[in-house]
Amino acid sequence: MFTGLVREFGKVKSLQDATLTLLAKHKPQIGDSIAVNGVCLTTIQILDKGFMLELSEETQQHIALETYTDWVHIEPAMRLSDRLDGHLVQGHIDGIGEIAKIESNRIGTDFFIRTTPEILALCAPKGSIAVNGISLTINEILENTLRLTIIPHTLHSTLFKTYKVGMRVNIETDCLARLVRHFLQSPQEKPNPKLSWEAVDRILGSY
Template identity: 50%
Template sequence: MFTGLIREMARVKHFSGNRLSLKADHKPKLGDSIAINGTCLSVVSIESDGFSVELSPETLEHIATEKLSGNVHIEPAMMMGDRFEGHIVQGHIDTVGIIRSITDNGNSYDVIVDVDSEFIPLIPPKGSITIDGVSL
């Protein structure tokens, strides 16, 4: 589980096939779950300046892989006893939407996102969703 709050910006060192290597200050353990741009991935190797994660075929099919370059945001999975901030999100990607418009309402924003109609029933009324892993 994640909160949908960005904890650190990491730099993509290399992305090829199903492996993504990141330069980061965060020091995970082998096997840890970590959200990269909101997608829950597993740490498969630790390097001196960061770590690598592996993407399953299902993940590669559903995420915006073009965003896995430059800087990405990371969020380690919540630990039992952590303070709940943001929202509770799983890091499972159902679909990729397209932001149609953003309206500034002074102290909030309306973000209109187009998604395929088959995914509308998965969006709970007044529930939380994430865009690129940021809870909204």
Template identity: 50%
Template sequence: MFTGLIREIATVKSYKNNVLTIQSKHKAKVGDSIAVNGVCLTVIKVNSDGFDLEVADETRSIVPAEKFQGKVHIEPAMQMNDRFEGHIVQGHVDCIGEVTQITKRENGTDFIIKVDPKYITYIIPKGSITIDGISLTVNDVYDDCFRITIIPHTLENTLIRNYKVGTKVNIETDVFARYIDHILAHRSSKNSMGWDDIDKIQMSY
């Protein structure tokens, strides 16, 4: 699990044969989970200046290769004794969005990001969303896009400062919205779990 708070902007040294090699100050261990631009990956080798991670076929089918090039956001998985900040992030990219509009404001910058309309259900006004691994708040939601406002501090300390119209971004929608939608969509199924079943499970503890 992650929080969506970027710990470092690292550098991709290479990406070939499903292996992503990262140059980073973070001291990783084999088996660690690390989010790279919001994608949860597993460390398979530790190098003197960073580490290697394996990129699964499912990940490659969703995330374009350009998101594993140049500078990238990284966040190690949350530890039991860590402060809980940001919001609950799984590191599972749902879809790729595209920046369609950037508007500078007095104390922030608005970004309009377009997504496949089927994912709009899981994007909630004033709710949380993860973009390239960053925990952000949604301001407005439209038919096929949404608006976020980035404060100067976030703009200066993340790769959002480099976004342009046409930039592709990794998006992880709200995990609770996905769970609730799945339960409600399948509650009529014979073998599905309904709210009564969930209540019974909770009562048993």
């Protein structure tokens, strides 16, 4: 589990088959989970100036793989004693978005992320979302786009300052929203259009 707050930038040395090699200051242990551009990966080897992670074929098919060629966001897994300054992020990518527009405003920068109806259905205004591993707030949901306002501190302390229109990004929606939607669409709930207290208890008990 992660918080969506980047701790470091890593430099991609190579991506060969299922092995991603990063150059970074962070010193993990073998088996540690690390979010790389929002994707939870497992450390399989430690190097003098970095580490290697396993990137399965399944994962490669569902992420913006072209972003793993240069600099990436790195976040080690959180401890139970850590402060939760962002929001709970699992590192399980729901899909891919594309930066449709970038606009500066008086207090920050608006990023308009075009994405799929399936992802939009899991989003709510003022709700949380992780984009390339960064915890952000959804300001507005448009027809096929999310508007995210990024404050200057976040812009300059993340790779968002380098992002351009047309770039694809990894998106993870709020895990609670994903879970609730799953239960509401389950066969057990379909006969009853209203959410019962039994269903609520089952949803909360699974979170």
